[in-house]
Each structure stands twice: as C-alpha cells, then as structure tokens.
Amino acid sequence: MSEKELNNGASMEEEKISKDFIRQIIDEDLKEGKNDGRVHTRFPPEPNGYLHIGHAKSICLNFGLAKEYGGKCNLRFDDTNPVKEDVEYVDSIKEDVRWLGFDWEDREFYASDYFDKLYEYAEDLIKQGKAFIDSCSAEEMKEHRGTPTQPGTESPYRNRPVEENLDLFRRMKAGEFKEGEHILRAKIDMSSPNMNLRDPAIYRIKHASHHRTGEKWCIYPMYDWAHGQSDALEMITHSICTLEFENHRPLYDWCLEQLNVPSNPRQIEFARLNLNYTIMSKRKLLELVQGKYVDGWDDPRMPTISGLRRRGYTPESIRNFSEGVGVAKRNNIIDIAKLEWAVREDMNKRAQRAMAVLKPLKLTLTNYPEDLVEEIEAVNNPEDESMGTRMVPFSRNLFIERDDFMEDPPRKFFRLAPGREVRLRYGYIIKCEEVVKDPGTGEVIELLCTYDPETRSGTGTSTRKVKGTIHWVSAGHAINAEVRLYDRLFNHENPAGDKEGRDFKEFINPDSLEILENCKLEPYLKDMKTGDKCQFERLGYFCVDTKYTTKEKLVFNRTVTLRDTWAKISKQK
RNA sequence: UGUCCCGUGGUGUAAUUGGCAACACGUCUGACUCUGGAUCAGAAGUCUCCAGGUUCGAGUCCUGGCGGGACAACCA
Numbered sequence: 133m134s135e136k137e138l139n140n141g142a143s144m145e146e147e148k149i150s151k152d153f154i155r156q157i158i159d160e161d162l163k164e165g166k167n168d169g170r171v172h173t174r175f176p177p178e179p180n181g182y183l184h185i186g187h188a189k190s191i192c193l194n195f196g197l198a199k200e201y202g203g204k205c206n207l208r209f210d211d212t213n214p215v216k217e218d219v220e221y222v223d224s225i226k227e228d229v230r231w232l233g234f235d236w237e238d239r240e241f242y243a244s245d246y247f248d249k250l251y252e253y254a255e256d257l258i259k260q261g262k263a264f265i266d267s268c269s270a271e272e273m274k275e276h277r278g279t280p281t282q283p284g285t286e287s288p289y290r291n292r293p294v295e296e297n298l299d300l301f302r303r304m305k306a307g308e309f310k311e312g313e314h315i316l317r318a319k320i321d322m323s324s325p326n327m328n329l330r331d332p333a334i335y336r337i338k339h340a341s342h343h344r345t346g347e348k349w350c351i352y353p354m355y356d357w358a359h360g361q362s363d364a365l366e367m368i369t370h371s372i373c374t375l376e377f378e379n380h381r382p383l384y385d386w387c388l389e390q391l392n393v394p395s396n397p398r399q400i401e402f403a404r405l406n407l408n409y410t411i412m413s414k415r416k417l418l419e420l421v422q423g424k425y426v427d428g429w430d431d432p433r434m435p436t437i438s439g440l441r442r443r444g445y446t447p448e449s450i451r452n453f454s455e456g457v458g459v460a461k462r463n464n465i466i467d468i469a470k471l472e473w474a475v476r477e478d479m480n481k482r483a484q485r486a487m488a489v490l491k492p493l494k495l496t497l498t499n500y501p502e503d504l505v506e507e508i509e510a511v512n513n514p515e516d517e518s519m520g521t522r523m524v525p526f527s528r529n530l531f532i533e534r535d536d537f538m539e540d541p542p543r544k545f546f547r548l549a550p551g552r553e554v555r556l557r558y559g560y561i562i563k564c565e566e567v568v569k570d571p572g573t574g575e576v577i578e579l580l581c582t583y584d585p586e587t588r589s590g591t592g593t594s595t596r597k598v599k600g601t602i603h604w605v606s607a608g609h610a611i612n613a614e615v616r617l618y619d620r621l622f623n624h625e626n627p628a629g630d631k632e633g634r635d636f637k638e639f640i641n642p643d644s645l646e647i648l649e650n651c652k653l654e655p656y657l658k659d660m661k662t663g664d665k666c667q668f669e670r671l672g673y674f675c676v677d678t679k680y681t682t683k684e685k686l687v688f689n690r691t692v693t694l695r696d697t698w699a700k701i702s703k704q705k
Numbered sequence: 706u707g708u709c710c711c712g713u714g715g716u717g718u719a720a721u722u723g724g725c726a727a728c729a730c731g732u733c734u735g736a737c738u739c740u741g742g743a744u745c746a747g748a749a750g751u752c753u754c755c756a757g758g759u760u761c762g763a764g765u766c767c768u769g770g771c772g773g774g775a776c777a778a779c780c781a
Contacts (some may be wrong), residue, residue, distance in 0.1 A: 150719050150728090178781050213780060270779060279777050281707045315779055325708035327776050336779040355781050378710055379776050401710085403774095408716085414781095456729070458718040462711050463774060470717075470730050480743060488742095515743070546741070555739055589739060601739045670740045697741045 135191045152334065152459040154193070154400055158201060158370060167369040167395070171203030174241075174368050175229070176359070178210045179343075182412035182429040182436045183228045185450070185471070186405040192454035193402070194372060195234040206366055207236035211244050212358045214342035222343070224429070226680030228437040238364075243358045244344045246365055250353045251305065253317060253361055254335055254390050258297045262390055263334065264290055265300040266317045273315075276322070277330055283323035284330045290319065304337055307350045310325075311337045318357075320386065328383045332356055340661065360384040364393035371397045374404040405457060408436050409620040411628045411636055425640060426621070430679070433621045433644050443618065444665055444675030449478040469691035472692045478692070479665065479673045481515050487524065487557065487603040488668040488688075489652040490615055492531035494578040494607070497562065500528040506649050509590060510558045511524045522656050526559050529607040531652045532672075536602040537579060539567060544701055546600035548579070555601040557669060561587040603669045610652035613686040617646040618675065653686075660686060672692065 151159065162169060173194040177187060198205035208231060220514075227235070243250075257263040266273065266289045278284030292300075304314055316335035324330055334357035335478050339350050363371045373383075378401045388396065406412055412435060420426045420434070429436050432443035440450065453474040457466055487510075506526045512519040532548070541549040548554045553563045560583040568578035587596055624630060624639035657666070665675040672693040680687040691698075 150721090152718085176781095179781080210781065216780075266779095273779080274777075277777055279707085282777095283707090284777090312779065317779095327708085330777085333779050338779085352779095354779075359781085375710070377774055377781090379708080381709090403711085457718085458729095460711090460718070464717060467716050467730065473730060476742090485740080514740085544741090557739060560740090561739095598739085600741080603740075667740085667742085668744070672742095694740075694742050699741090701741080 147239040153461070154197070154370070154372065154459055155200075157364060157398075157400060158197065159489075161369070162201075163399075170367070170369055171198060171201035172205070172369045173198050173203065173372060174206040174208050174363065174366060175236075175619055175664065176208045176210045176362075178213070178216070179218060179225060179497060180213075180216040181221060181418055182224050182438055184412055184414075184417065184434075184436045185407065185410075185440065185453075186412045188437075188450050189215065189226075189405040189454045190372070190374075190459065191229055191232055191234060192451055193459060193495050196455070197370070197372075197577075203369075204239065205234070205236065206239040206241055207350075208241040208362065208366065209243065210359065210362075211242050211342070211344065212353050212355060214338060214340040214352065217302060217343055219343050224438060228441075231441060231447055232437065232450060241362075241366060242344055243353075243362050244342060246358070246362055247345060247349055247353070249365065250358055250361055251351075254353070254357065255298065255301065256392075257318065257334075257390055258301060258316075259294060261294055262319050263297065263316055264292050264319055265297050265304070265314050266290075266331075266333075270312060273333075277327070278322070280325075280327060286322045287317070287331065290331070301335070304335070305349075307339070309332045309337055313337065316351075318383075318387070320383075326379055326382055328356070328380050331388070332383060334462065356380060356383050357387065359399065360387050360399070361391065361393060363397040363561075364388055364391075364395050367395045368397040369395075371399045372691060373399060373401055375401050375463075376404075377401055394705075395632065401461070402459050403461050403463055405454075406463070407468050407471065408465050408625045409468055409622050409627070411622070413628060416628060417634060421639070423637070425637065427679075432616070433618050434566075435673060442678055443689055444673060445475050446478050446665075449474040452478065456568070459669075460578055460683050475692050476695065479667065482513070483673055484512055484519065485510075485514070485667045485669050486657050487605055487654045488613070488615070488657070488671065488674075489531045489533050489603065489605045489610075490648050490668075490671065492650065492652050493531050493534045493536040493537060493576065495530045495562075495604070496580055497528050497530070497583045498565070498580050499582045502528055504528070505608075508558050524558060524654050524656065525606045525609040527606045527608055530556075530604045531607055531610060532556075532579070532602055532604045536600075537564070537576070542702075546698075547602055548600070550596050553598050555587070555589075555598050556583075557601050558589050559590070559604070560584055561596060561598055574674070591608050605652045605654050607652070611658050611686070612657055613651045613653050613657075613688055614680070615648045615651045615674070615688045615690065617648065617690045619644045619646075650683065651688075657686075665691070667694075 175194045195205045266287045276285050315333050317331045320329045322330045334354050338352050383398050384399050430438035430442045507523040508526045509521050510524045536547040548564050555561050562581045562583045564581050566580040570577050621644050622639045623641045627636040627639040660676050662676050662678045667673050673691040674688040677687040677689050
C-alpha cells in the first residue's frame with residue numbers, strides 16, 4: 133500500500149468516526165485542559181436488584197469511555213438505603229460486570245464507604261446555616277412542598293439556630309429519635325420551580341441494619357447528598373447517569389459548591405435503553421420474580437444480564453449491541469430484533485453446528501440394509517474451516533422434524549411430502565413413498581421412504597438437485613434431551629407504557645415457554661457441558677441450561693432461531 | 706397553568722458544527738447455496754414536528770407554536 137493510500141485510509145477512517153454527545157463533551161473538556169486531562173467514570177448501581185440489558189448499555193458506556201480515553205472506571209455500589217439492599221445483589225452485579233468483560237481492578241467502592249465523610253459534610257452544611265433539622269411529619273412536608281406549578285411554603289423549623297440544628301443532628305445520629313421524627317434538610321429555595329431545590333431532604337433516620345455497616349448508623353444520606361460527593365471523593369470527572377436525573381443536576385452542583393471537595397465532577401445525562409416487548413424497570417422485574425411469573429432473575433426470558441447469559445447470549449454480542457444502539461438524549465424504544473441480530477451475528481461465526489430433531493417423526497428407509505451403519509462426515513462450522521469435521525452415524529431408522537413433512541403441502545413448501553424428494557443433510561436424497569398413520573387418531577406416525585444410493589454427499593456422484601435439505605438423526609444412535617423454546621415474555625410492544633394504562637402483567641405471553649421433552653440429538657453432542665453453545669442446523673442457536681441440566685438429562689435453551697424465511701412465508705398465508 | 710430535556714426513513718443513530726440528509730437493524734427483490742442459515746448484488750423508505758425569520762444557502766441559528774418525556778419518596 134502506498135503512503136498516499138495509507139493516509140487516505142487513515143483520514144477516511146477519522147472522518148467516519150462520528151462521536152456521540154458525551155464523547156464530544158469529553159473532547160472539549162480535554163481540549164480545555166479540565167481535570168488535568170484525566171477521564172474517570174463510574175458505574176454506580178444500587179444493589180437492590182439484578183442488572184439488566186439497560187445497565188449493560190451504561191456499563192459499556194462508562195467502562196468503554198475509560199478505555200478509549202486511557203482513563204479509569206470505578207464500580208460503586210450506591211448503597212444508601214439499607215432496607216432495599218442486599219449482598220446477594222452486590223454479588224450478582226459483580227459477576228455480571230465481570231462476565232460482560234469489564235474490570236474495575238481495585239476500585240470497588242461503596243457509598244457506604246463514605247458515610248463518615250458524608251456526615252462531616254452534613255455538619256459542615258449545618259454550620260454554614262445552609263441546612264436545618266425539620267421536625268414536620270412526612271405528610272406536613274408534603275403539604276409544604278407545593279406542586280410543580282405552585283411554590284412551596286417554608287417549614288416552621290426552617291430558622292432553627294445553628295446550634296440547635298447541630299445538637300439535633302448529633303442526637304439523630306446517636307439514635308435518640310424514632311424514624312420520621314426529624315430530618316435534615318438543605319436550605320435552598322422553597323419557591324424554586326425545580327422541586328428538587330425546595331429544601332430537599334438529605335439525611336433521614338432509619339433504624340435498619342446495613343449490609344455493610346451493620347448497626348453503626350441509624351441515619352442515612354439521601355441519594356442527592358451522597359452521589360455527587362462520592363463522585364468528588366473518587367475524583368470522578370464525568371458522572372454519567374440517565375435522563376431522569378436531569379432535574380437533579382442543579383442540586384448535584386449546589387451540594388458540591390457548598391463543600392470543600394477534592395474534585396469537581398460533571399454530571400451528564402443520557403437516555404436509558406428501552407426494548408420493545410420488554411420491561412426494564414427493576415421494580416417490575418422484581419414483581420415478575422416474586423410473583424413467580426418467571427423462574428427467577430435469571431429466567432432465560434428475562435432481560436437481565438443473568439437471564440441473557442443463561443439464554444445463551446455472549447458478552448461480545450451484548451457489548452456489540454450496546455455500542456450499536458448509540459448514545460443520545462431522546463427517549464427510544466429499540467427493536468428487540470436488533471438484540472437478536474447481535475447474537476446471531478456472533479454465533480454464526482463461532483458456533484459448532486450439529487443436528488437435532490426437536491419434534492421427532494419416525495422415518496424408515498425401506499431399501500437401506502437393516503444392519504448397516506455408515507459414518508458420514510459433517511462440517512462443524514462452514515464459517516470457520518479450522519473447526520474441522522465430525523462423523524455422524526447414518527442408518528435405516530431415522531428421525532426427522534415433524535415440521536419438515538406435510539401431507540398436503542402448500543406452494544413454496546420445499547420439504548418432504550408424499551411422493552416428493554428431499555436431501556438428508558450430509559446424506560442421501562430420499563423419496564417419501566408411504567405415510568403410516570395411527571389407525572385411531574389419524575396422526576402421521578411414520579414415513580416409509582427409499583433412498584438413492586448414488587446420491588451420498590461428498591461422493592461427487594450427487595449431481596442431482598433437490599429443492600430441500602432437511603436435518604435428521606439416526607434413531608439407534610440418538611441421545612435424548614429436553615429443549616426449551618422461548619418466545620417474548622410480553623405480547624404488548626410496550627407493556628409498561630400501555631396507552632390505556634393497563635397493568636404490564638396483563639400482557640404476559642402465556643406461550644413464552646415451550647418445553648420439549650423428547651428431543652433427539654446426534655451423539656456428538658453427548659459431552660456438552662453446562663453453558664456450552666451450538667447451532668442446531670436449520671433451527672437456531674442453543675445452549676446447555678445451567679439450572680436444570682443434570683448428569684442424567686441434558687437441557688437446552690434456545691437462544692434465538694435462525695433467520696427463517698419459510699416462517700415468514702407461511703405466516704403470510 | 707411552572708421548570709428542565711427532547712422531536713431526522715418502520716426502529717435506532719449520524720450529518721466534518723451553516724453547504725446536495727448518511728449508516729445500521731428491519732422490510733422487499735435477485736444471485737448463490739447440501740442449513741429456507743451465511744454470503745453477494747440491488748430496491749423501497751426520511752425533503753428533517755409545524756409556521757415564520759436570519760442567510761446566497763438552515764436538520765443545524767432566532768422567534769412562536771405543536772407533540773413527547775422528567776419533576777410534587779424521609780427511593781435511587
């Protein structure tokens with residue numbers, strides 16, 4: 133390649149890079165020499181639930197930014213509300229972030245690490261006369277707050293002397309009061325059009341045990357008092373959060389302005405990820421789990437990271453998806469097809485292929501020798517020659533997919549039908565000579581076919597063309613497995629945002645899980661381990677379930693179907 | 706009758722910061738094919754929410770509308 137071409141290539145590539153608004157902000161900050169040229173982000177989940185695909189977007193953004201700019205990204209648990217939080221969630225979050233492929237190194241932090249400091253900051257604010265102890269009830273406070281269109285009124289306790297505030301606050305800390313008796317509020321502006329500035333609560337009494345600090349505290353900082361300060365203490369430069377915190381930014385900045393903090397983080401808000409046919413709120417996901425509508429947080433139908441993992445999604449596909457959706461400030465609902473595309477894209481290149489019959493139909497080759505077993509060579513992955521080939525046993529008695537036979541086929545059905553020919557993948561061309569039915573029910577129970585010995589695949593003699601190729605498994609060699617097919621959990625495109633206000637649970641898809649007990653797999657698959665993935669040819673990508681697989685029984689989850697043109701054609705009818 | 710944020714093909718994101726609206730997913734053709742997969746080639750679809758204004762020139766700037774979202778936890 134000439135130097136000119138190289139230059140062109142480089143400049144063209146640079147031209148192609150269009151940066152999202154966050155990267156543009158960071159570029160500007162860097163250009164202006166802010167933060168000594170550092171980029172330091174953080175991913176700050178509250179450990180009150182499992183992470184979902186929306187968090188994945190945030191994780192990829194925060195850790196991705198740090199990587200791109202040669203900076204760092206912290207993992208910080210925003211654990212300021214002990215009654216909702218639990219170590220179970222801490223552990224799952226760490227597992228999920230790690231699984232996605234990100235490393236916070238030694239920077240695992242907790243807002244609770246800063247409780248002492250946050251308390252000091254609060255005393256500081258009181259001493260400055262910018263915070264006061266309110267002794268109103270929650271109801272009274274609510275009345276005083278006003279509405280978005282009407283200003284609030286000041287609390288009768290607002291002008292308590294500093295010394296009294298300090299004394300009360302210390303006694304709150306010492307546990308002298310019951311929950312709700314007193315509360316620390318910042319003294320800002322009760323008539324602010326921004327509700328967050330109407331003397332927001334910053335410290336409340338909670339006689340609750342905290343999953344990390346135990347009984348040490350009975351007062352806990354509110355999010356607004358903890359988050360910015362935690363960012364500053366961790367020397368975060370860009371504090372990236374979702375849109376609903378936009379109105380909190382003035383408060384975030386206000387808090388930091390009052391205090392002598394070690395750095396000056398900047399909050400930036402972006403639009404959270406939404407997927408159609410999916411819910412994405414922790415509260416609602418929790419409801420599904422607790423109401424046993426699903427099998428747990430890691431149910432393969434859940435949009436949680438652990439659910440997607442169990443379903444067979446790869447970290448690469450989720451990262452790729454997260455980057456593909458982009459970052460902006462407008463509300464969005466992304467088509468679930470985009471997520472599915474991302475796994476297919478990844479799996480197509482890497483997945484071992486194999487044959488599996490999910491709904492078996494007996495097929496006998498009447499002109500094939502009774503005791504002959506041939507070993508047929510099959511390609512492991514047409515996309516990757518280095519994965520080699522394997523041998524598959526072929527015999528007189530086979531199983532094929534029920535869906536691959538129709539007694540009275542419609543137009544454009546290329547598969548097996550009475551009198552029709554089809555190729556058995558990697559094997560021979562066969563012809564359906566006779567259909568055997570159950571005399572009672574009339575159900576098709578067996579196909580009697582003949583094979584053409586001249587047409588074995590790979591022999592060079594198989595010049596005949598047939599329209600269809602179907603997969604199969606030798607009945608005498610097949611191994612049994614259970615296969616679980618998943619469909620979307622909701623029938624409603626936007627279950628949480630129904631125009632008529634109906635509850636999201638009304639839209640649960642009753643057919644989202646189909647369990648097939650009697651599936652037949654080619655023997656090559658017998659050593660598959662939990663979590664292993666492969667493609668069942670013509671059917672989709674599958675993985676061995678981590679929960680229900682036992683020594684005796686293999687259980688597969690269908691991650692996603694293959695793109696299915698026939699399904700589209702037949703649905704149109 | 707508030708404040709803040711946001712309006713670009715079906716969906717999502719761009720547009721070198723004022724210069725012929727592009728990319729991805731989806732959709733539809735066709736080629737190829739021993740996976741109705743993959744791959745390849747191609748097509749349709751946005752005149753940028755509306756109305757004014759500034760300008761030689763506006764998706765981009767200004768004004769006014771309209772529409773959507775967030776905010777009235779001692780949640781985060």
